[in-house]
Amino acid sequence: MGDFLGMGKVTDKTMEAAKAVYPDLFQPATKQAGKALETVFELGNTILLPIKLLNEKARLNFEKHMKKYEEKINEIPQENVTSVLPDIGLPIIDRLTYLTNEEIADLFINFLVSASIDNTVSQAHPRFINILNSISVDEARLIKYFYEKSISYIPVIDYDLNIEESGIMYPPRTEASITIIENGNNLKNEIELISDENINLYLNNLESLGILIKTTEKHIVKALDVYEMIDGMNWNKAEEIKEERLFDLRDQYPNQNSNISKRYGFYELTSLGETFVSICNNQ
Incomplete structure (x- = not known):
């Protein structure tokens, strides 16, 4: 593993800790979720994901959101699952380490699922991440109301x-x-x-x-x-x-x-x- 910002030894240990948190998502192609997020997790060091997951609250939060993601993506046939682009996957994964509101988190998770499927990935525009980062809980309810x-x-x-x-x-x-x-x-x-x-x-x-x-x-x-x-x-x-x-x-x-x-x-x-x-x- 490369030495990110001169933290090679720390990164190795923290990546192992991260794998212990949610091992399925760090094992490429073992499941639909692993197939979709393999590239994203390979680049997890760029958002200091392993270090963030050493914080217990962040770890529990992340694990809860990732389980929701896995439940949704496992309903999709594996042949229809595609690799999530890092410019979409990385900021969403990072946000899910500290996002506590379930209603906004659900929008992020659904967006991540859409970015993981062949027939919807073309509509998963990176701009939507900025929009999701700019809305309140009540505005999330308005979005859900339209749907x-x-x-x-x-x-x-x-x-x-x-x-x-x-x-x-x-x-x-x-x-x-x-x-x-x-x-x-x-x-x-x-x-x-x-x-x-x-x-x-x-x-x-x-x-x-x-x-x-x-x-x-x-x-x-x-x-x-x-x-x-x-x-x-x-x-x-x-x-x-x-x-x-x-x-x-x-x-x-x-x-x-x-x-x-x-x-x-x-x-x-x-x-x-x-x-x-x-x-x-x-x-």
């Missing part, structure tokens, strides 16, 4: 406060338009979230990651009942916010007319998002 419900959209309504200048000789002109509720939605009734007050943050983050895209001034026809529920949950709140904002703006816009308008829209999975949801769940 389990077999839907690709989330209906939303934006509520705007419009302040108008009116006159006898001309029609009303909008002087100001302020969004008072953004992305009113029904998700808290669909998904058990840890922090449902952060839904906007989650939607914006998934949009920035290229998973979702927002469309406004349009609506999903088959989701009219959902829009009705959203409006029922938000209209009174919009009226309350309207009164608060008008009080703050009374000096700037005295004696002006005001109204609330609604902009129907939806978040939709992008083509990248559809692949990501499938690859990280369909195992």
